[in-house]
């Protein structure tokens with residue numbers, strides 16, 4: 001009898017945790033979003049993220065709520081002696097949360113910390129040739145997001161990218177797009193889509209666009225999407241995301257189907273902000 005009661009209690013607690021935790025999390029986030037948005041944060045965003053001024057009042061309020069949740073949940077770590085400032089945190093959060101603007105509501109669930117380097121950083125890359133010759137090289141990086149619970153950014157690059165919004169390059173959008181891509185555990189250029197029926201068309205359009213880009217890169221032709229997108233399908237999605245937010249008009253004109261897929265995925269139409 002006692003054993004049965006213990007088992008029943010354990011099952012009840014597990015059920016309560018499984019179903020109660022998401023509800024509690026949602027409730028907590030709602031409370032965070034209702035907090036007053038600090039004027040200093042607002043000033044930082046207006047100064048560092050010019051696209052913010054193009055959003056309508058509802059979008060701005062929604063973005064503010066996402067930023068509040070993001071900053072409450074993520075940890076920032078300065079590297080190579082860098083002191084993380086409020087300006088860094090708010091700027092990174094504002095751009096990253098643009099990707100969540102229309103209530104994606106997932107807040108990059110696997111990501112725990114954002115590592116910030118003062119400028120370009122170097123990592124050791126080990127390559128082996130037929131398993132016999134092992135080469136170790138120092139490779140310069142501006143950002144990366146291959147470790148799912150950590151994302152790395154160069155502050156110097158963040159500043160450059162946020163101030164030059166319409167050049168199609170943005171390390172924050174790029175690395176956080178990788179986070180979205182990896183939410184299902186795989187980095188293959190297919191994030192979690194709204195409906196099951198969306199996958200087939202997404203794969204068809206993305207593959208065609210990726211192959212077209214690879215072909216143009218091979219021929220050295222001019223492209224709207226950065227050449228780096230031809231590296232692999234995961235990089236293609238990250239580069240397409242940068243272009244979607246920063247050069248929406250060109251992307252819609254030259255690649256209407258790709259634009260449409262991204263518009264459906266992000267539930268946004270950045271052309272309206274330009």
Ligand SMILES: [Zn+2]
Pocket residue numbers: 174178235238
């Ligand atoms: Zn990348």
